[in-house]
Structure formats: C-alpha cells, structure tokens
Amino acid sequence: xxxxxxxxxxxxxSPGERATLSCRASQSVSSYLxxxxxxPGQAPRxxxxxVSNRATGIPARFSGSGSGTDFTLTISSLEPExxxxxxxxxxxxxxxxxxxxxxxxxx
Amino acid sequence: DVQLxxxxxxxxxPGGSLRxxxxxxxxxxxxxxxxxxxxxxxxxxxxxxxxxxxGSEKYYVDSVKGRFxxxxxxxxxxxxxxxxSLRAEDAAVYYCARAPYSRQPGTFFGxxxxxxxxxxSS
Numbered sequence: 001x002x003x004x005x006x007x008x009x010x011x012x013x014s015p016g017e018r019a020t021l022s023c024r025a026s027q028s029v030s031s032y033l034x035x036x037x038x039x040p041g042q043a044p045r046x047x048x049x050x051v052s053n054r055a056t057g058i059p060a061r062f063s064g065s066g067s068g069t070d071f072t073l074t075i076s077s078l079e080p081e082x083x084x085x086x087x088x089x090x091x092x093x094x095x096x097x098x099x100x101x102x103x104x105x106x107x
Numbered sequence: 108d109v110q111l112x113x114x115x116x117x118x119x120x121p122g123g124s125l126r127x128x129x130x131x132x133x134x135x136x137x138x139x140x141x142x143x144x145x146x147x148x149x150x151x152x153x154x155x156x157x158x159x160x161x162g163s164e165k166y167y168v169d170s171v172k173g174r175f176x177x178x179x180x181x182x183x184x185x186x187x188x189x190x191x192s193l194r195a196e197d198a199a200v201y202y203c204a205r206a207p208y209s210r211q212p213g214t215f216f217g218x219x220x221x222x223x224x225x226x227x228s229s
Binding site: 036044049050087091096100101 | 152154157166168202212214215216217219222
C-alpha cells in the first residue's frame with residue numbers, strides 16, 4: 001500500500017499570503033495525484049487532478065506540481081474562503097488512498 | 108447538475124447492520140463507476156469500495172472485506188452499501204462519490220454527495 005504523507009499538518013497564514021502544501025508518496029504514483037479542499041461540515045471538493053490540472057471552476061490561484069513521489073499544492077494568494085483542510089489522494093492498482101490532510105488556518 | 112444524495116445513516120450497535128443508499132441524478136448513472144468514501148469524526152478520508160457501471164466488478168479496502176457489500180440498481184439510479192458486523196471503527200460520515208469519466212474507474216473522485224453519518228455505539 002502506498003502511504004501519502006502531507007506536511008505540514010497545520011499552516012497558519014494571513015489572507016494574501018502564499019501557501020505551499022506538500023504531499024510525499026512512499027513510492028512513485030506516476031501522475032495520478034489529486035488534491036481536495038474540505039471545509040467544516042462539507043464534502044470534499046476536487047481542486048486538482050493528474051498533478052496539475054485544475055478541476056472545473058477552480059480559481060487560477062490554485063496550482064499543483066510535482067512528479068514521482070513529491071507533490072505540491074500552491075495557493076498563490078490566500079482568499080478568506082481558502083482557509084480549510086486540504087487532502088492529497090492517489091490510486092495505485094485497485095486501492096485509492098488519501099494523505100492525512102493539511103489544515104490551512106488564519107494567522 | 109450532478110447530484111448525489113446519501114441516506115440511511117444512523118445509530119447502530121456493535122455487531123449490527125445498516126444499509127446506506129445514494130440517489131444519483133444529473134448524469135447517466137449506468138455509465139459510471141461509483142464509490143463509497145468515509146471519514147471518521149475528526150479524521151481523514153478513507154476509500155471504502157467501488158463498483159463498475161454494470162455491477163460486474165467490485166473492490167473493497169481490506170478493513171471492510173467480508174463485512175460490507177457494495178451494489179447498485181441502475182434502473183433506480185441508486186448506489187448501496189450494505190454494512191454488516193459493524194465495529195466502533197466503522198463510525199464515520201459515508202460519502203458517495205462518482206468516478207470522473209464514464210466507463211472508467213478513474214484515479215480521483217469528481218463529484219461527492221454530502222454524506223450520511225453512521226454511529227456505532229452500544
């Protein structure tokens with residue numbers, strides 16, 4: 001089983017700042033890496049798929065990068081609505097797994 | 108618009124059973140792989156199971172194999188999760204999630220329902 005490790009666990013930033021979230025896989029996941037945003041009491045929302053493709057309706061301030069085992073979600077300038085928990089996710093064979101999440105909180 | 112609406116959650120005793128449902132609309136249900144993903148209170152996300160568009164293939168996370176059964180009724184545009192021998196660690200919000208593309212299991216989850224809460228306690 002591939003383990004996804006997200007860092008940091010918590011990120012405290014101010015609106016307008018840049019957020020950089022990391023996701024490291026225990027083995028290569030090729031280009032099958034996705035990112036989700038989840039706010040309290042809500043379902044996860046797809047942000048990025050296949051490492052760097054923004055889902056429909058996702059603002060350009062969200063971008064994804066990386067390859068192999070190391071991936072990054074960048075929010076170029078935090079908006080008030082971006083404070084949430086972010087999860088990375090991969091699929092290998094017939095198992096889909098998620099990272100443990102990074103909480104982006106207001107400083 | 109794609110809509111997924113889960114129901115059937117509730118309080119059940121350890122060892123008990125529960126059947127979750129997911130009503131789908133806004134797309135051709137019979138063309139898509141469907142998934143269940145769960146989230147324990149205050150915890151992260153865990154993929155539970157998925158099923159091919161015609162029901163001929165099903166896959167499960169190891170922790171639920173032999174206890175949970177995923178199924179679907181394409182005539183009713185509905186997905187189900189039969190959960191037996193429930194344990195405390197099965198307590199979670201259960202989300203129904205659709206594969207991103209028709210006729211492929213996909214590598215991510217394009218659409219999610221709002222979830223239904225399952226509580227396992229005596």
